[in-house]
Amino acid sequence: MKNTISERVADFLKNFPPFNALEAKQLDLLSLQVTIIHKESNSLVFSEKEEPHPYFYVVNKGAIALTKKGSSQILDICDEGDVFGLRPLLAQESYKLEAKAYEETILYAVPIKDFKPLALENKRVGNFLIESFASNTRNPYSIKHRGKLYGITATTETNPSSKILDLQPVRYSTDLVTCTEGTKIKTVANTMAKHNVSSILVMNGDLPLGIITDKDLRQKVATGLFPITGNAKSIMSSPVITYPKELTIAQAQMAMMKSNISHLVLTEDGTTDAKAVGILSKHDVMLALGNNPAVLLRAIKRASDTKRLRSIRHGIMTLLQGYLEQNIPIGLVSKIISELNDASTKRIIEITLEAMETKPPVNFTWLTMGSQGRGEQLLNTDQDNAIIFEDVPEDKLEETRTYFLQLGSRISKELNTVGFEYCPAEMMASNPLWCHSLSEWKDVTSHWINNPGPEEILLSSIFFDYNVTYGSKALADELSHSIFDHAKRYPQFLTHLASGAMQNPSPSGFFRDFLVEQDGEHKDFFDLKLRALMPIIDAARVLILSHSIKSINNTAERYEKLAELEPNNRELFLACSYASKALLKFRTRQGLLHNDSGRFIALDQLNKEEKIKLKRTFKTIKEIQSLIEIRFQVKNLLR
Amino acid sequence: MWPFSKKKQLEFPDFWWAYEEHFKHPLPELIKDNTFVVLDTETTGFNLARDRMLCIGALKLLDNNIVVKDSFEVYIEQEHYDVGSAEIHGILKKSKRQRTSELEALKQFLVYIENHVLVGHHVLFDVNMINAALKRNGLPKLKNENLDTESLYKRTLLISSVVQKKDRYTLDDLAQKFSISRKDRHTALGDAFITAIAFLRTIEKLKPKKVKDLIRKQGPLRFGL
Known part of the structure; x- marks a missing residue:
């Protein structure tokens, strides 16, 4: 007895461990028992210390953030196909972490009572679970994951300070770019350029013989030491320094420093006589260590699919928060x-x-x-x-x-x-x-x-x-x-544009109190974008267009330019530049806090200082609005 | 017959009375307490008089959850058959799939839906198709409230005359917007599933609390105070 939806569920699950180890029939039966759950962004799946659910979860779409209560730091993000909340499968203990929808998410809840017999019966499924408990990685079969199986980690788990991060397994590239000893140097360089990599492995069958890096080409070929018509053997560094693939970030760093090299070759068992499985560059280590804009930028440029870019964007958000x-x-x-x-x-x-x-x-x-x-x-x-x-x-x-x-x-x-x-x-x-x-x-x-x-x-x-x-x-x-x-x-156009800039509702009322939304989904929230940001952005646009300047788009920079162009209004424009920055920062903070666009603000959650800061920008908004009203004679316009 | 004395007690089968019985209970007020039945039908065509339902698929949605095994899928034995539409739904006249009679299918469906709100993409078509089938079998029309995902989706778009909205949004459009896989497109239950996800994502955007509001939101926006 299966139906179209259970087939759909099975079709998704079969791509991911541990479900890929199940027989088709078992998976069909299991899929029938699944509950599909839709989670709005920021809604809780389970909280810390909550009684275990009779399910564990697989992310079908979207992403789930795992956090420790009280800290805003995200410990891990579960993406499509990731399994979490496995703890109840092992023991009747409450959850150790909080799981929250990072964005709108669809989950498959797999009932434990139906899954457990399969796990006991099917050796490969059992092994997957044992390995994931033992190695503490969320998915031991996938080298892509460097996170941990947070649903089941021991109580010793604390905030992931950089110390713990160092001990995480590194993520390395498995797409080896290779050549043989006899390959011509020019071909080598072309291959490297084509794949946009800084090193190439010289292989003998599956075994790594040597390595050629950018540095070799620069120091040995470009200098004329070796002719470009020579072959790879003449310029490669050999033997290569190899390490086993289960390498932590800290080990990788040490290895690079010790031998003063920038690339490590990873083989099946760590010796040069085993199959090469990956290559790890200094850049990979930097990336694993985190959040440096230059590293992220390079990672973006090298990303070959959108899935990778998506995870890089999570990194960008962390950077922003920092x-x-x-x-x-x-x-x-x-x-x-x-x-x-x-x-x-x-x-x-x-x-x-x-x-x-x-x-x-x-x-x-x-x-x-x-x-x-x-x-x-x-x-x-x-x-x-x-x-x-x-x-x-x-x-x-x-x-x-x-x-x-x-x-x-x-x-x-x-x-x-x-x-x-x-x-x-x-x-x-x-x-x-x-x-x-x-x-x-x-x-x-x-x-x-x-x-x-x-x-x-x-x-x-x-x-x-x-x-x-x-x-x-x-x-x-x-x-x-x-x-x-x-x-x-058509100078009239600017007048109309200015009038457009005046259309936004005012941020504060007669008694300098905040005006909040009267109805709708954001009732009693303050609309920061419409009431504060838009007026100041619109004003900047009309003013800068009236000076026929196109190259500057950023609002704060537009005001700085205006201050330069009109020294008599310098102070107002600088205040506007400051206000636009302050408002942007405000919005970003609020957005990060609530994981949304930051547009609507709950006033009762602001403290006194924040409110005062916000109100100060309103004064600037009013001043700049009256300036454009007069300058572009908006009043003459029949509305 | 005297037009004003139509109080004749009609004779309906027991399952109809059981179905009507459910409507004595009012619907829960809040969305999260309500069960929604998301449905889709595959038919031989668009003509209410001539064409017939070949399949009804439906699933239940309660507080953002869909229980997979509690879904409804029934294939119906029909005399009328249209070769052209078979290219779309792929249900062959002589397929080996187990089928039930139309009356039996309707019975099972009524037992399944109770008094829950029906949700569908262009839901009125499905409801009318079912009503036509009910009529053929000497039964009255469905009594459930309906929600149309197309109308709801339109309400999530910006209200502005600047943006030229499309007149129609197909289920494919919605699936694409919400990146839902279109794998089982044109099987009744598969379409019902896509509709269900689109419905959930639409409600998240509209954020109504009560069912009443949701039903009201289907209509065009009313301006004024």
Whole structure:
């Protein structure tokens, strides 16, 4: 007796240990007993010291964060296919950690009473469990995992200080790039360049003979010591230094320091006479040690699939949290994080382009708009993007558009996988309205400028913060010129844009009290984005456009530039720059605290100091609003 | 017949009375206490008079949980058959799958759904199809409340005239938006499952507390105070 859903469950489970060891029939029966649970983000699966559930869990979609109570630090993130909450399987003890949905998640709850007999009966399943208990790794068969089986770790488990991290097994690359002794040096260099690696193994069958690194090429070949026509044997370092694959981070570091090398070869048993299984570079160690923007950036550039990028993004979030805790200036932080976000997007585009059946017919530019375009996207917020492609002859236009629409929807799907939510307003390159040729874009934007209704103002306010993430910058520059030309000819447009900037509801009431939302899902919350951030961002945009400057997108930087351009308003603009940074920081803090976009704030959870800080920015907002009201004569506009 | 005296006690089978009995109890007020029955039907076509149901699939959703074994899937023996639609649902006229008569299928379905709220993508089509089948078998219409995932999904999109919304969102559109695998598309229970996940993700976005609000949210937004 199986049904379509249980088949679906079985079809998913069979890919992951320990379920892959079950016979098809057993799995079918087990799948029938599963309960599918949907968890909203931030909802609890189980809390610390809670009585064990009659289930253990497998993540089907989304991610679960395991934390120790009282600390905001995430000990581990369980991703698709990971198993957690195994403790009740072993003993009737309560949970040692808290499991919370890190994002919207679908779980399969497997009843323990149905699973236990299978585990006892099936040796491979039993072994998996024993090994995972013994080795303390969540999944001993997968070298990818460096986490621990937190559901069942002993009570000695404490906060993962760097000390414990050091003792975790390292994650190394298993895609070996190899050559043989006889390979020509030029071929060696080409292979390394093609795979974008810094070292190559010289193999004799399965056995590692030697290694050639960037350094060898530099010191031995480029200097003329050995001719480029020689073979790999002449320049390789041999014998290689090998280690067993069960290596901890600390051991790896020591080994590298001891022999003063940057690459370790890992073999089955740690000797040179065994099969080489992986290579570990200094970079891998750095990455395992954590959170250094340069390391993350490099990891992004090397990532070959979106799944990897997704885990790197978790790292970026941890980095962000660390920066905020250390009170590093938000201007600097937002630069670094935006750079990483941009690099992720770029990498996704590259990966998607490689996967497309044909190459793009013409040049194109990928624009990011909104907060990412302004370089203010610190948390995972929505993706807003657009494509400009080169003009093509009339008869090719539809064909070209179809190609780019398809590219756009694939990219935005991948972006979604990595953690950029879809834009609820569909302002994405997958939408035909946001995927145009250059001359079409010129028409669209000039239409906005010539007919500035409320819709056109809203669209242009989102679009005009665009930033080139990928592709030819020339296309975007040409569009910018066309926009400024039109804006100069229709100065009314700026007035309308300014009036748009005045439309946002005011942050504070007559008695300087906070105005909160009156109804809806966020009743009694303060809408930080709409009431505080948007007015200050909108004002910056209209002011900077009136000076015909396109190269600066970041709000704080726009105000700094304005302070430079208009010395008489210098103080106000600097205050605005400060306020925009403060608000951004505020939003990011709140977002990290609640693992959401940080847009809505519960006022009763703020302390006195925070409230005062927030209110101080409101004063600046009012001042800048009255400045643009007067300057652009918004009052004359019939509303 | 005198039009105003239609108080004739109709003779319905026992399972119908058992079904009606459930409606004496009001629905729980809160969403988390309510069981939702997510359903989908595979039919020979879209014509309510001519076409027939080939399969009903349904599952129950209570407080974000779906119990796999407590799902409903029944294949129905039908005389009418449409070769064209077979390409979509893949149910052959002479397949070896065990099938039941239409009346038996309806009986099982009524026992399964009780008074729970029915959820479906374009739910009215499914409900009308079932009502047509009920009528053929001399039974009244379904009495359950309905929720349409398309209408609910539309409400999660930004309310703005700027954004040109599509008029229709198919189940495929939703599956893609919420990255749900479309593996069992066009089997009744598989579609019901996709609908269920889409429904859950939509509610998370709308965040209503009470069932009443949810039913109300299907309609277009009312402006004004």
